Amino acid sequence: MFKDIKLLGKESAIYGLSTVIARLLNFFLLPFYTHYLTTGDYGIVAAVFSYIAFLNILYQYGMDQAYMRYSKENEKTFTAAFIMVFIVSLVFTLILTGNPGFWAEAAGIKFQNSALIKYAALILFLDALSIVGFADLRMSHKAPYYAFIRVMSIIINLSMNILLIAKFKFGVEGVFLANIISSSITLIFLAPLYFRRLKFEFDGALVYKLLSFAMPLLPAGLGAMAVRVIDRPILLKFSGESAVGVYQANYKLGIFMMLFVSMFDQAWRPFFIERADKEDAPKLFARILTWFLLAGGWIFLAVSFFIADVVKIRLAGTVIIHPSYWGGLSLVPIILGAYLFYGIYVNFLAGIIIRKKTKWLMAAALIGALANILLNLKLIPLYGMYGAAWSVLFSYVLMAVMLHEISRRIYPVKYEYGRILKIFMGIGFYGGLVFMCDATGKIGVLLKSAVLLMYPAVFWFSGFFYDSEKARIRKILTGKK
Numbered sequence: 001m002f003k004d005i006k007l008l009g010k011e012s013a014i015y016g017l018s019t020v021i022a023r024l025l026n027f028f029l030l031p032f033y034t035h036y037l038t039t040g041d042y043g044i045v046a047a048v049f050s051y052i053a054f055l056n057i058l059y060q061y062g063m064d065q066a067y068m069r070y071s072k073e074n075e076k077t078f079t080a081a082f083i084m085v086f087i088v089s090l091v092f093t094l095i096l097t098g099n100p101g102f103w104a105e106a107a108g109i110k111f112q113n114s115a116l117i118k119y120a121a122l123i124l125f126l127d128a129l130s131i132v133g134f135a136d137l138r139m140s141h142k143a144p145y146y147a148f149i150r151v152m153s154i155i156i157n158l159s160m161n162i163l164l165i166a167k168f169k170f171g172v173e174g175v176f177l178a179n180i181i182s183s184s185i186t187l188i189f190l191a192p193l194y195f196r197r198l199k200f201e202f203d204g205a206l207v208y209k210l211l212s213f214a215m216p217l218l219p220a221g222l223g224a225m226a227v228r229v230i231d232r233p234i235l236l237k238f239s240g241e242s243a244v245g246v247y248q249a250n251y252k253l254g255i256f257m258m259l260f261v262s263m264f265d266q267a268w269r270p271f272f273i274e275r276a277d278k279e280d281a282p283k284l285f286a287r288i289l290t291w292f293l294l295a296g297g298w299i300f301l302a303v304s305f306f307i308a309d310v311v312k313i314r315l316a317g318t319v320i321i322h323p324s325y326w327g328g329l330s331l332v333p334i335i336l337g338a339y340l341f342y343g344i345y346v347n348f349l350a351g352i353i354i355r356k357k358t359k360w361l362m363a364a365a366l367i368g369a370l371a372n373i374l375l376n377l378k379l380i381p382l383y384g385m386y387g388a389a390w391s392v393l394f395s396y397v398l399m400a401v402m403l404h405e406i407s408r409r410i411y412p413v414k415y416e417y418g419r420i421l422k423i424f425m426g427i428g429f430y431g432g433l434v435f436m437c438d439a440t441g442k443i444g445v446l447l448k449s450a451v452l453l454m455y456p457a458v459f460w461f462s463g464f465f466y467d468s469e470k471a472r473i474r475k476i477l478t479g480k481k
Helices: 002-027 029-036 039-060 063-070 077-098 100-107 111-139 143-167 172-197 204-214 217-229 231-239 241-252 255-274 281-311 323-354 359-383 385-410 417-437 441-461 467-478
Strands: none
Touching: 002 029, 002 143, 002 255, 029 039, 029 143, 029 241, 039 077, 039 100, 039 111, 039 172, 039 217, 039 231, 039 241, 063 077, 063 111, 063 204, 063 255, 077 100, 077 111, 077 172, 077 204, 100 111, 111 143, 111 172, 111 255, 143 172, 204 217, 217 231, 217 359, 217 385, 231 241, 231 359, 231 385, 241 323, 241 385, 255 281, 255 323, 281 323, 281 417, 281 441, 323 359, 323 385, 359 385, 417 441
């Protein structure tokens, strides 16, 4: 078991390092945007990219997941998956670029921003063409090269943003042009893989098999993405561009939990697929969820405690985040909680995908999306961006609970509920302690730091860990094999 967990941890670390570096580089754009774009301009950017995130699902329609599921069965799978993605993404791109003014009005970003629709369509097309290549790198355990491409893409994106916005004053358009350049270079990095793997042999039976697996993932993906981004267009309608800008900036401050979940997800899916037939797989999956929550709980507390202090730090006489965006800082713990429950949802994917019951993913995601849309429509007019944040959190909790109930019937896993309850009690106790003390200033920093140190220490000395886990942790800390 520990050998498998170690491998998952190793690949999570590599994917995580690339994700952390990439997201942190991308995160550096947040302070940059808050100083170079008005809250209204940033609201437009956030709204368009929320549509891009949603349309990504239509462009890619789960074909990367289908490829990973069948990549070991047929060497033609790579070609079949790529051709299907190319055809569908080209059709959607032509539809969007055919009448950009109409789509701009429909999206609520106004006719004068029609050029952004063309830019968005090109970004979507370029990104779709790269997904099968990235899936192949994951299944081939070529995590270092995967990480290299991801990091280089973000470095180029960051550089182009600064050049186009700060130097050449492109404004909002500079954000999209930078993304087009970085997405194009990503494809160039993947080109050797495509030249080697593409055979251009059409296999109708294989295509049908891929589509049969992928199509149920499409509504599931749309539902999951709706939970993540549908609040921006609704917030735009009821509260305006500035509110979306403030909301988006503070939503992005949940980056550290998002990074943790993303790096886990990248390694988790190929990990559980490869171990699906092992006798001890359910026990292994249960232990992984416990450790995932233990680490996620610490990240939740750390970011919640210190985010308000961090954004007000002055560098070269300028605060990291412009004060016009500080009004949404109390959103951050809600967003962190939402990401944590999304991570729990990701853990519960294992049994569904192993048993090939992807229709249940569709059901959970669509119900979560419906709940999210209804809650946003109800809560945003009353509570603005706070209504949007609570809607996201509730939707992820609902999706995680639903997937747990479905998964345990088709692929039973005896999760360590007692230990999981202790973790949530610990998060609630320590978070409540800091909140009640209203910790600010130097004394507050000391208190929050002490609480963060207490979190793992109390678990260590309270009997939470099994003796075998303690022994393994000691070996890791001392560098012994």
